[in-house]
Amino acid sequence: MEKHEGLSAGFTGRHGGVSREPWHTLNLGLHVGDEDADVIKNRQLVAESLGWSFDAWTCGEQVHGSRAVKVTSAERGKGRFSLQDTLLGCDALVTDVKGVLLTSLYADCVPLYFYDPVNEAIGLAHAGWRGTAGAIAQTTIDLMAREYGSSPNDMLAAVGPAIGACCYEVDGPVIEQMAKLIEGMELEPTAAHEAMELSTDGKARLNLKEINRQIMIKAGILPSRIELSKWCTGCRCDLFYSHRMEGGKTGRMASFLGMAER
Numbered sequence: 001m002e003k004h005e006g007l008s009a010g011f012t013g014r015h016g017g018v019s020r021e022p023w024h025t026l027n028l029g030l031h032v033g034d035e036d037a038d039v040i041k042n043r044q045l046v047a048e049s050l051g052w053s054f055d056a057w058t059c060g061e062q063v064h065g066s067r068a069v070k071v072t073s074a075e076r077g078k079g080r081f082s083l084q085d086t087l088l089g090c091d092a093l094v095t096d097v098k099g100v101l102l103t104s105l106y107a108d109c110v111p112l113y114f115y116d117p118v119n120e121a122i123g124l125a126h127a128g129w130r131g132t133a134g135a136i137a138q139t140t141i142d143l144m145a146r147e148y149g150s151s152p153n154d155m156l157a158a159v160g161p162a163i164g165a166c167c168y169e170v171d172g173p174v175i176e177q178m179a180k181l182i183e184g185m186e187l188e189p190t191a192a193h194e195a196m197e198l199s200t201d202g203k204a205r206l207n208l209k210e211i212n213r214q215i216m217i218k219a220g221i222l223p224s225r226i227e228l229s230k231w232c233t234g235c236r237c238d239l240f241y242s243h244r245m246e247g248g249k250t251g252r253m254a255s256f257l258g259m260a261e262r
């Protein structure tokens with residue numbers, strides 16, 4: 001996606017910021033107990049390193065749902081200084097406004113990126129297991145289609161760094177809901193097995209990245225146009241924050257996606 005002129009797309013790691021333990025050092029989440037001033041400083045550092053104005057940094061509340069909302073120029077910069085100011089009740093943002101940097105926060109969940117080069121529109125979604133079960137990828141694509149006339153056929157997409165099946169064991173209710181989703185997707189047996197691998201002790205290893213990629217494909221995005229990150233946040237706590245591996249006491253990374261003003 002970075003080959004497209006004026007498009008900034010990426011994901012931050014845990015280094016290069018000013019936060020102290022256990023958020024050391026590039027924590028971008030205001031909701032995890034860190035000093036607000038440090039988080040804002042970190043966000044400014046990231047924006048600056050990307051060549052973006054911090055005024056463009058825009059974020060949603062993230063409630064582990066599957067709702068997507070449209071960002072207009074009036075909402076540019078919402079949530080960059082405070083939690084109360086975020087776009088409420090959503091886990092995905094879409095926009096066609098140049099100069100808006102969509103961002104969302106992570107420690108293991110899956111960042112999803114969508115770009116429609118024909119209508120010049122973008123979407124950014126946060127998919128934990130709940131958002132994945134609620135098919136937030138589909139919701140985001142649908143909103144881009146409705147608002148900007150985007151066709152999945154034209155879209156480029158990416159699935160960013162997140163916890164891999166290697167580090168993500170789940171049980172009971174999660175297995176139940178994900179099994180329902182996977183069944184409804186009518187995947188080939190090998191693809192279904194890759195999405196969720198059941199073990200004999202009633203647990204399962206969940207591959208959220210792959211499930212989201214499959215939802216994108218089902219929605220009509222060409223597999224060759226979907227980038228899939230191999231990074232596992234759980235395996236690489238040296239580079240990333242991992243909620244699961246660090247017992248919930250850690251920082252947040254950000255995904256970002258924006259079209260520069262020309």
Ligand SMILES: [Zn+2]
Binds near residue numbers: 163166167232233
């Ligand atoms: Zn892993």
